[in-house]
Structure formats: C-alpha cells, structure tokens
Amino acid sequence: MADAIAHEETADPFADAGPAKMSARNVSIFYGDKQAIDDVSLDIHTQYVTAFIGPSGCGKSTFLRSLNRMNDTIASARVKGEILLDGEDIYRSRLDVVQLRARVGMVFQKPNPFPKSIYENIAYGPRIHGLASGKAELDQIVEKSLQRAGLWDEVKDRLGDSGTALSGGQQQRLCIARAIAVDPEVILMDEPCSALDPIATARIEELIDDLRGRYAIVIVTHSMQQAARVSQRTAFFHLGKMVEYDKTSEIFTNPREVRTKDYITGRYG
Numbered sequence: 124m125a126d127a128i129a130h131e132e133t134a135d136p137f138a139d140a141g142p143a144k145m146s147a148r149n150v151s152i153f154y155g156d157k158q159a160i161d162d163v164s165l166d167i168h169t170q171y172v173t174a175f176i177g178p179s180g181c182g183k184s185t186f187l188r189s190l191n192r193m194n195d196t197i198a199s200a201r202v203k204g205e206i207l208l209d210g211e212d213i214y215r216s217r218l219d220v221v222q223l224r225a226r227v228g229m230v231f232q233k234p235n236p237f238p239k240s241i242y243e244n245i246a247y248g249p250r251i252h253g254l255a256s257g258k259a260e261l262d263q264i265v266e267k268s269l270q271r272a273g274l275w276d277e278v279k280d281r282l283g284d285s286g287t288a289l290s291g292g293q294q295q296r297l298c299i300a301r302a303i304a305v306d307p308e309v310i311l312m313d314e315p316c317s318a319l320d321p322i323a324t325a326r327i328e329e330l331i332d333d334l335r336g337r338y339a340i341v342i343v344t345h346s347m348q349q350a351a352r353v354s355q356r357t358a359f360f361h362l363g364k365m366v367e368y369d370k371t372s373e374i375f376t377n378p379r380e381v382r383t384k385d386y387i388t389g390r391y392g
C-alpha cells in the first residue's frame with residue numbers, strides 16, 4: 124500500500140498522454156533585449172485542457188502566442204528554441220503561417236468578430252482554405268461549427284445579422300466557432316472570459332469542457348478557479364520561467380514548488 128502511494132506521488136502526470144500534439148523545447152522569447160520567456164520546455168496533449176497561470180507579466184501570453192507564431196506580428200519579438208507540432212518545427216522557413224494558424228487557432232481576450240454577418244464570420248476561413256466544394260458544404264460547416272460552439276440554436280434564424288450585434292458571450296462563442304470552422308488541431312485561448320460576465324463565462328467554460336479531447340486546448344487565465352474548473356494540466360509561470368507543470372489537481376492541492384504554493388495561496392500576483 125505504502126508503495127502504491129509512493130508510486131502515485133512520483134507518477135509522471137503525462138505517462139498516459141501518448142505523443143504530444145505540440146512540444147516546446149528550450150524556448151526563450153525576447154522583445155528586443157528584454158527576455159520575456161526563459162528556457163521553457165513543455166508538451167501539450169490533445170486529451171487535456173492545459174492552463175497557463177502565473178502573475179501578471181510572467182510571460183504566459185507571450186509563450187501562448189509563440190505556439191502559433193502570433194508573435195511574428197510584433198517586430199521586436201524573437202523566439203529561440205524549438206516548437207513542434209506533430210513533431211515538425213513550426214518556425215522552419217517556408218512554413219505557411221496562414222495554414223499553421225488554421226491548425227493552431229486562437230481566441231483572444233476581447234471577442235473580435237469580423238464586422239460581417241454571423242454566417243460570413245464562420246464561412247470566411249473554410250472558404251479561403253478551400254475546405255468546402257460548394258454552398259451546401261459551406262452551409263454544413265457553418266452549422267456544425269456553430270453547433271459545436273453551442274451557438275446554433277441562438278443564431279440559426281438570423282445568420283445574416285452582424286456578428287458584432289451579438290452579446291459579448293455570444294461573440295466569444297462565435298469566435299470559437301470561427302476557429303473550429305477551419306478544423307484546427309489546437310485552440311489557444313488567451314483569457315477568453317476576461318471581458319465576460321459570470322453567466323457568459325460559465326457558458327464558455329462548459330463549452331471548453333465539451334470540446335476537450337477533440338482539440339488540444341490551451342488557456343491562459345488569471346482566474347485560478349477557472350484553471351481548476353476547466354483544465355486537467357496546469358503550468359505555473361513566474362518571471363518568464365515555467366516553475367511547475369503537473370496535473371491541475373496536484374498544482375492546486377499539492378504543489379512541489381514554494382513559488383507555486385505562494386501563488387495559489389494568494390501570497391502574490
């Protein structure tokens with residue numbers, strides 16, 4: 124019995140996880156001379172929702188954005204190390220970044236639907252990526268994506284209305300549907316509920332749970348309660364370093380590192 128407990132305590136939290144969907148290897152990220160991420164290595168798995176937590180400015184968003192090369196849009200940003208998607212380096216030259224961002228989609232803090240119809244918000248991606256052979260197929264993708272994002276019943280009778288006329292929570296589900304429409308493998312969410320009220324937040328959290336296992340989901344959140352509710356694996360970042368990465372339950376009940384414990388008990392951040 125004692126052995127079993129000892130074994131459980133030292134068990135690799137990723138032992139049953141299978142091959143990683145994404146892997147970061149010794150990743151450091153700089154803005155000009157300023158280092159924002161320092162030598163981070165971690166694997167992301169499809170069957171888990173992975174939360175990134177840590178005090179403001181610790182580099183969570185910077186690291187998240189490196190997973191689909193969103194940092195490329197910041198002139199001073201530079202990424203060192205390797206980030207692999209299905210074992211292939213996403214920073215290799217000749218990689219099609221538009222294609223990468225379809226495979227690794229992103230949902231932002233503030234819902235950002237296009238100022239177009241609900242239908243067009245979803246149809247745009249599949250159209251430019253050539254995922255539908257005609258109108259009927261595109262209609263199907265739009266319906267399926269809205270269904271999966273838990274928005275279909277609310278919008279099916281007004282697909283021609285502007286996406287920006289929806290409530291904040293609906294807009295965020297529209298943005299999730301838009302990411303889903305191009306058949307991603309990974310969905311990155313950067314504080315997706317920070318602009319939403321508690322009811323809309325709860326809907327998004329339920330949605331994340333519904334989507335778990337179909338896509339590898341990574342969520343940056345300031346809310347430890349949210350991380351505890353939605354994720355199965357949690358990485359704690361502090362001052363650009365990843366301090367600890369474990370089962371979410373371990374991080375919140377039995378952290379190994381003093382810095383993690385101080386953070387989850389509210390001593391800083």
Ligand SMILES: Nc1ncnc2c1ncn2[C@@H]1O[C@H](COP(=O)(O)OP(=O)(O)OP(=O)(O)O)[C@@H](O)[C@H]1O
Pocket residue numbers: 154157159177178179180181182183184185186197199345
């Ligand atoms: N575009 C940028 N140019 C220069 N420095 C930046 C830029 N974006 C972020 N930084 C810096 O990099 C560090 C990490 O920032 P980042 O936004 O990744 O942290 P974070 O943990 O996501 O913070 P928060 O929780 O407040 O969003 C901070 O010191 C920040 O000031």
